[in-house]
Amino acid sequence: MGTDFASVGRLLSSPARAAMLDALLDGRTATSSELAAAAAVKPSTASGHLAALVEGRMVVVATRGRTREYSIADRDIALALEALSRICPDPPVRSLRSARDMDALRAARTCYDHLAGRLGVDVLGALLQREWLVARGDEYVLSAAGDQSLVDIGVDVPKARMQRRHFARVCLDWTERRPHLAGALGAALCQSVLHAGWVRRRRSGRGLLITPLGVDQLQQAFGISTTAAS
Amino acid sequence: MGTDFASVGRLLSSPARAAMLDALLDGRTATSSELAAAAAVKPSTASGHLAALVEGRMVVVATRGRTREYSIADRDIALALEALSRICPDPPVRSLRSARDMDALRAARTCYDHLAGRLGVDVLGALLQREWLVARGDEYVLSAAGDQSLVDIGVDVPKARMQRRHFARVCLDWTERRPHLAGALGAALCQSVLHAGWVRRRRSGRGLLITPLGVDQLQQAFGISTTAAS
């Protein structure tokens, strides 16, 4: 009845637009030229695609001087795309290199703006086990002990609380098939571990790289064992 | 990185294929002719579209005599489509009739194979409030009291437990923006209320219709107030 998949489907159906959305799925913004490069098309072509995505409310654009910063329009879009990526046929592993990339993604990556992959799942597991976070439906409640502990390791909890979005909620992981932490708190946690240098973004894509410092600190803060990636 | 939205997007991009998937989203099977009618195309055209959907692993087909029964391939596909429907621009309300249809969908409908809409959300709320169901991450655990009570009202809990799928889990409702119950238990519950005549399927689409009997029984079993729809 009525649900109009076709309009959204049409936007996803072009390889170029799909590549652009994929490039934006790490939650960062990108300029028109960057997205043109990501999609391997000329700027003029990219411009048309981006106009279509904006028109279709999938991305939003902010003009900054002579550049334009595009980003995923809202969290629902990101969630829907993550759900879709779960059913996309596994991109055929063409080479050793892309097989390694795949392993790296499984180990640690961002999902829109929060931690995902084995790292994301393990961190959520630790938070629940210590009862810093308590499940409640598809949301989580932060306990007093959890609040204090997260602040201690540098997470800006007060700022996360102030945001006009869900504070802490479930997001299903497509490689681990188990939940990881999304919402404002998930984003804040992700930002804090990036800022503290426990993990770094890989050169391209959504992959994350756990630093030697991160291995120590993650063990100390959450009691989880990781290995530093190269 | 790699996630290939385009292949799935291409399948969704045709209004005919989108309509077919939408028609299958209530979890029932449909024949080639039924889907051709749902999409308003000739059988020959429908045949091609359905072949593409099967090729793309979005639907599966079972040959029964001279007819072919199509259905959504698996639960991940259904979940992804539900997530997508959350971001589809609201289908423009063209008429009084479709406005009423929309209201009806909001009140009670199926989501793949379980209850959704206000009814689905209220039922889950009641289950949690009575502690028949306890949240645990994005899954639910059925308490002993809950097991007994659901069996008492006719839900085949043992059979649900035996199925090789998640037993009871969160599914986000796109009209209510709150969770309802999915998984084998959600499907069993849906089947039991249909079988007991508390609700009936509407002539077409995913809408459900609460019977006068259902109003009484839902009040008695779950303490929730509903109104019989016409």
Place this chain on the structure above:
DNA sequence: TGAACACTTCGGTGATGACCGAACTATCGA
């Protein structure tokens, strides 16, 4: 066995849209 039915395959048509290069607009830095 043959007629009715469900569905698929094939060939042809028309429309859509993805892409590029070239010309245009707006901003930044000197």
Place this chain on the structure above:
DNA sequence: TCGATAGTTCGGTCATCACCGAAGTGTTCA
């Protein structure tokens, strides 16, 4: 003020694909 940079608009080409009708395959039922 002028050149360089970021992005958009426009016109044209080419490929893809949605659709149909007609003919073909296999199944059911009388």
